[in-house]
Amino acid sequence: MNRTVLYILLLFWFSEGYLKAEDGGRLWLRAETTATAQVTTNRKSPTITIAVEELKTQWKGAPVQLVLKRDKELLGLKKDGYIISGDKQKGVTVRSASDTGLLYGAYHLLRLQETQNGSDRLQITESPKYDLRLLNHWDNLNGTIERGYAGHSIWKWDELPEKISPRYKEYARANASIGINGTVLNNVNASPAILTSDYLQKVKVVADILRPYGIKVYLSVNFSSPQILGGLPGSDPLEPTVQQWWRDKAGEIYRLIPDFGGFLVKANSEGQPGPQDYGRTHADGANMLADALKPYGGIVMWRAFVYNPGNEDRARQAYMEFMPLDGKFRENVIVQVKNGPVDFQPREPFSPLFGGMEHTALMPELQVTQEYLGFSNHLVFLAPQWKEFFDSDTYCKGEGSTVTKTTDGTLFPHSLNAIAGVANIGQDINWCGHHFAQANWYAFGRLAWNHALTADEIAEEWLRMTFTQQDGFIIPMKQMMLDSWKTAVNYMMPLGLHHIFAWEHHYGPEPWCDIPGARPDWLPRYYHNADEKGIGFDRTIHGSGAVSQYHSPLREQLNDIETCPEDLLLWFHHVPWDYRMKNSRTLWDELCYRYDAGVQQVREFQKIWDRMESYIDKERFSHVQSRLKIQSRDAVWWKDACLLYFQTYSGKPIPYDIERPVHELDNLKKIKLDMKHHN
Known part of the structure; x- marks a missing residue:
């Protein structure tokens, strides 16, 4: 090879050829795995083994100690909290009272490395804002996904339990890296078949793969399952035979999956069966399921997305139906409420149930998949939308009573606090159908862990981990992401x-x-x-009256056309x-x-x-x-x-x-x- 040809080849290599082809399959986990870091730990478990391996192969700094202990400082944190201390060049210690806390601490270290963020000296204390941080998959058993725009479901039910897709482990790793610790495997419009013995064997396989990554599995259930699967005459929640059927089914599930998370329920909504079919309330239905799960530590997530045909303003209906039930749900029930009062619209006011129901744990439900925002064709970064929701003031306990404070245990210390995001994940090689849609999955996990993070911080993290460290790319692309929701x-x-x-x-x-x-x-x-x-x-007091569901002084602000925020003007007037x-x-x-x-x-x-x-x-x-x-x-x-x-x-x-x-x-x-x- 002569010198001229070699020069041309090198020029090509250093100009564009060095940009290795990528399909997006690695998401934001693109760290090189050629490191040989020294990592020690005082305990062993499948979860800690994963943390050790992640650091050994990717951490380029000084030796790392992973210490599982329950000292006074750590016990002041939530279960998955951790403390990172030391120096990147001399030695780092990650401490936690739980195995999963050590795993999250390991991913935090790697995130700092891959974003080139922070000084060498480390003193970091992290504790999640929400205890339960779940993805809700709207995946059907036939592989289709309701409102999914990235191909078919990653859950290959027809191949399980014999054949296991490598994507299950990759999925678990991606979720653990951003703090997600639960996943509902199937659609809220649930097929009763998911509770059959054959399908529960399949669910067990998935649960076994996700468990070392700190992720529990949950199932959406059809309220009529006792009638459809058990042959009972009906599914009345106050009927002893129905209650026994659910107790038996819970026992069967927990024998297979001892750490099963619980049930998600869509009932008496859009044609789905529920307790109202028998003249019972949502509380009656939720409590019956909660009683069946309680001996095992399971929970019920009961969706508040309900509306009936008629003349009543749809935006008012969930509040009208659930407020009379405030305080009537079991402690292991959490009511899952969409961020807005209608249905994941591009922009909505927050649901008045937040700040309204004080005696019932509420779980915000966000939509990561872009059902109303251009599917996977449009670049729309959703962190700014979610931040607007989180920071909205309900005024339920005076000024500063934000949505987050009403749901994360700050104002109402219920035994449960949780958040859910409707997943945008599918079989497409890049997981989400659009490379930038991955940022919404990432942002949901980061905000579920810490809703105080800014959209700016999250966008920059994701860009640096997913594309490049160069400011010539980061600065304009971050601004583009931050502007994209308002643009849509x-x-x-x-x-x-x-x-x-x-x-x-x-x-x-x-x-x-x-x-x-x-x-x-x-x-x-x-x-x-x-x-x-x-x-x-017109949702003023002279129209549907929906403004009256909010606390003063917000109620009066929204009711007056001159003081109503212009971004919501046509919502209320x-x-x-x-x-x-x-x-x-x-x-x-x-x-x-x-x-x-x-x-x-x-x-x-x-x-x-x-x-x-x-x-x-x-x-x-x-x-x-x-x-x-x-x-x-x-x-x-x-x-x-x-x-x-x-x-x-x-x-x-x-x-x-x-x-x-x-x-x-x-x-x-x-x-x-x-x-x-x-x-």
Whole structure:
């Protein structure tokens, strides 16, 4: 090989060839495994063995001691807490009162190393804000995933228990690295079959794999299981034979899986069976299951996502149904409440149940999968959305009574505190369908551990661990991530608009949707209420009265159109088209400018990403570039569909200094998506 050829090859290697092709399968766990660190421990267990191995192969610093002990300092922390002390160059000690605490401490050390964060001198004390930090899989037994956009389920039930996918262990490792300690394996629209003996044998195999990583398994259960599986005449929770069936089933489960976590239940919601079928309450149903699980330490997570057909404002219904039951649930029941009062919308106020139910443990439910935010086609970093929810002030005990304080044990010291996220994980090689959707899985775990972390901190951690340490990439991409949620809200449903998605899927816009015979609260018109006078849902004391479910002074703030936050204006008010916003624009003009701002921002995202090409591998660059093209086209689709449709009511021109619509409304109304292309 002559010198010229060698020079050309080296130039290629150092310019772009060194950026090794990546498929995203390693997530944020991309540390080189060539280290030979010295790691010692005073105890042995399967979990501690994992911690030792992770550090031995990846830690590039001084020797590490893992110390399992129960001294006074450690006993002041929660179960999974840990203390890291020492010097990266001289020696580090990780102490915890639990095996899993040592594992989390090991991952913390590696995170510091891989993000190049912190000084050499270490004095770190960590304790989780929520005791139970769960993913909820909406995975069906046939491998499909409800609202999943990354391929089929990773749980291959047809192959279990004989064949075990290597992905189960990779999944456990990824979750443990961010502090997740529980997983509900199946859809809340549960098949009774999951409780059959054959399926429980399969569940046992998964539980055995996840256990060393500190992860318990939970199951969603169908309330009619005693009738369907046990042949009983019904499933009345006050019927002794039904109670006995659940006690027997609990015993069977715990004989197979001694650390089984418990049940998640969706009952009397969207057609699912429940205790109300027998004239009983949600508390009756939850307590019956709780009694069956209590001897084994299991819990019941009972979802508050309920609404019935009728004239009542859907946003009011969960509060109306559950508030009378406050204090009537067993201690091992926790009521799982979606962050907003309707259904995981791009932006919602917090559910008034937070700060409302003081005598019942409540468990926030967040949606990691992007059901209402562009599926896996749109880059939308959700940490800013979740932070807005966490930091919202309920005023239940005066100013400063944030949602987090009502749920993490600060204000109401219940025996349980927990948080759940609806998983965005599937069989796609990059796990989440979009490389940046991985950031939402990561962010959920980090915030479940410590909700005081900022979206900025989480985004930077994830970028440094997932892509590169170079500031030329980190700085612009972090800002893009932090801006992405507000951008999506702008091009989809700004100013408090909500639920104007197309029929049968929640991807594109269809504010005109009108299905003969459909329930009103399944149709967009129910929510936007556009007419010649204005737009928005009147939830004031003169409308549905939903504002009355919040504590003062928030109640009065939301009720007054002048003091209601403009980002939620159309959630709480039916607003005239000519209403003057705080910037002096009319409502109609502001709506137009918000939609246009969303479109322009996504186009700016494309420019930013294209400038990143030299920093990362071609495969991931091309994937994200392609998805941003889709997102840009979709943003224009949303803008044109909504503005052209609402213009038929406002009768006003779209401001002439923003981009003109490129579609005809009649053509937009003809769009019917085959959602197979979006899954």
